[in-house]
Amino acid sequence: MTRFVLHRIGQSLLLLLLVSMIGFALLHLAPGGPLAQFALTPGMSQEAMQRIAHQMGLDQPLPAQYWQWLRRLLVGDWGRSYRDSQPVLWVIGSHLGATLELMASSTLLAMILGTGVGVLGAIRRYSLADYAAMVGAMVALSIPTFWFGLVMIYVFSVRLAWLPAGNIATAGDGSLLDYARHLIQPCVVLALVTVATWSRYMRASMLEVINQDYVRTARAKGLRQLQVLVHHSLRNALLPMITVAGVQLPILLSGALVTETVFTWPGMGRLFLDSLGYRDYPVVMGLLIFSAILVLAGNLIADLLYVVADPRIRLT
Amino acid sequence: MSGTVADIPAASFPPARSTRAATRFLRHRLAVAGVVVVVLLIAACAIGPMLSPYGPLTIDLRRRFQAPLAGPHWLGSDQLGRDLLVRLLMAGRISLTVGFVAMGISTAVGVLVGLLAGFYRGWIGTALMRLVDAVLCFPSIFLLLTLAALVSPSLATITLIIALTAWMEVARVVQGQVIALRERDFAVAAEAIGASDGYIMLRELLPNIMAPIIVAATLNVARAILAESYISYLGYGIQPPTASWGNMLNNAQEYLESAPWLALLPGAVITLAVTSFNFIGDGLRDALDPRGDRSA
């Protein structure tokens, strides 16, 4: 097991290096490259530009530049935002909470719903409900997230006027209820794709498990159906889902970006689009690399959790 | 159990194989429905605008915000009095073109990378597959938007960007298949008689892995249409006045109260198109790989 863990961590570090290289390449592709921020400053002379370029090491060969940039990246010096000169990491950090809240709540919702639908589909395989769930999941995977958001707003905010159409809270309210009312729609919208994927994988995983010999052994013991289902089928079927949860992360982050835009939710996604609008490249690049690191870390954590959860791996 | 026919090894009746795949596909009713919808959509987008008295850019300020079925514009009109139906069809031309061309490019890139990575299994293969892993770490919308912000948006650049963020899955599938195939004899036999690497890859390996490539390519059309709609909706894709299904929704949120059809209709069309391609891909998977389970 130790070997697996070390191997997996080494692999992640290698990927991190590759991710940083891609980020660096994109940074140099940006109009004006890393200097663009100063080009926008009025009254900057050509000479001054060259001096800054020298200070930043831009006249050095690319590998040396990359090395410098990587070192700054690793020590947390990600540059400053053009807009308000705040450190990029600080800007990202101040928007991270809202995004994580949204992602966590919608993932929770999606896992509960998706597990239920997947398990039902597996134990009532090819029933009308199973068929409907599979078609429903396919349609859910095909709906553009932002459009689903618009439909929700149209129904629940415009027509029924039950829920607020955007923002994280009503200014000056501060009650938990107000917060919850704001969370419902973005949470459901972001959960749509995850529910669909989760239920499809859950159904497949469950189908693998319910015909296993050990489930028959559990039934031969006289355990109640629910006990067999929970302890001897679901428990086993959920194991591979840990990996699925990790793999879902990039899709979840993409979905969060769109959802935050539709519901003016003050998270990383909104920040990304705003920064894009201001051509605030340090923040854009920072967010791009930050999101990739989140995905990397998420996958690593999922794999390590799997090791802990599965005795077959843990104890070898 | 329709076991008796399927149990016969496929190799013993090569001519019958495609017919049987077709039968299985036709049994997949939703996939067939998907084909019908796609064909109708393409036909409508190609021919429809020519039959309409309105042009996609014909502005008629006297008939702004006409609701669907409530006047001369069948599906209503937008904030400038433009005919929504014609705009939907014109947008379909753009969105479907982006979808198909991006699919073509991404599949080609993915197949190339996958073939090379599967064939040269040493450090070349490892490096290529690690690259695939690294690109997959970036959430696709973040990558798409960053790239879109770096180039000047045009039909060509947007298509290219979408393709460049969608080749990785194909590469993975192809690499896996090539490695599995190389364990078997054909490639080895061809190598033994001294065929060139390129010949083995294109003539021996590629034809034998067409089935999963076709499935992945079909699903890539769906994904590309979705990607176009996302970045155009967010304002970094196809630029107005050229209509695309995504950018028609660009301002629709503002009019959600006064003219909800402006938001509802284009999204419904996107969903219809994407669902159809997804069902076709699903049906193809069942048809071309009878062992695979329907789900996931």
Next chain:
Amino acid sequence: MPLSETGDLLRVEGLTVRFGAVPAIEDVSFALRPGETLAIVGESSSGKSVTALALMRLLDPRACSVSGRALLRGPDGRETDLLALPERAMADLRGRALGMIFQEPMTSLNPVHTVGRQISESLIRHERLSPRAAAARAVDLLAEVGIPEPARRASAFPHQLSGGMRQRATIAIALACRPRILIADEPTTALDVTIQAQILDLLHRLQQETGMAVVFITHNLGVVAEIADRVVVMYAGQVVEDAPVAALLEHPAMPYTAGLMRSVPRLDAALHTGRRLLAIPGNVPDPRQRPAGCTFHPRCGHARPDPCLRARPALEWAAPDHRVRCARWQEIAA
């Protein structure tokens, strides 16, 4: 009703299982007395496992239809038809009155739970023991089935045990609540020969100690001689012979039984006389296309167009305690 009814612990009558329209087993009947070992013997896919699973009601009711009766005599002398019980009542009997062990020790234990926990579950469910008491009992049970260091093994996961150890653990699970009947479906087939002998000894010892009756399913008549009191031979989903073990082994009335006996690997015989194993030629017919007449006739050296091809022979009484399904058993015996 020709079967002896007095004192039978379990009486199976006309048990038929169909998967769709295809009958996997047809009109199976036999009786089990308290404390006795009944062997069910037959080649692979002759219907032994389906019979056992039908008795335990472990077949998927949506995939097949089960008919017939399986009368279990309770401690109070009353008979209950297992096949007619509601699922909840049947679940109460499973693991308590009826234990079952399966062929594949490698896959029949849940890989994510400890062995101890898998034994305790049964005790908690049926004997209402506290988890702590059940865990202690589980360790005792592991000791009883001959697992060394039982306390340590109770907290082990299945993959940490050898095949033989796992099969001992499944036996401990099946016997946790002291069932009156143990159904063992080829419990030694997947094991090494030396381990096989140990498991057989263990089952024998446990049977002596607890007085349970055992239905022992095997495709190996050689094992039968060692353990069985009575033998039911199955072929193509039907009982073709049913007799006390001595009578059956000395005077098999059905040519199929005789064929099985010739195909038993006999270490001594092979060593001393160099005699080759004589497997019965051909295969068990597919249940979807069983031959007309006697289902065994295509493989039978004694088959004659008349009567073997004309009609399915009935199960006849060859002796007061001996049934056989062969139209020509008298001629062949003579």
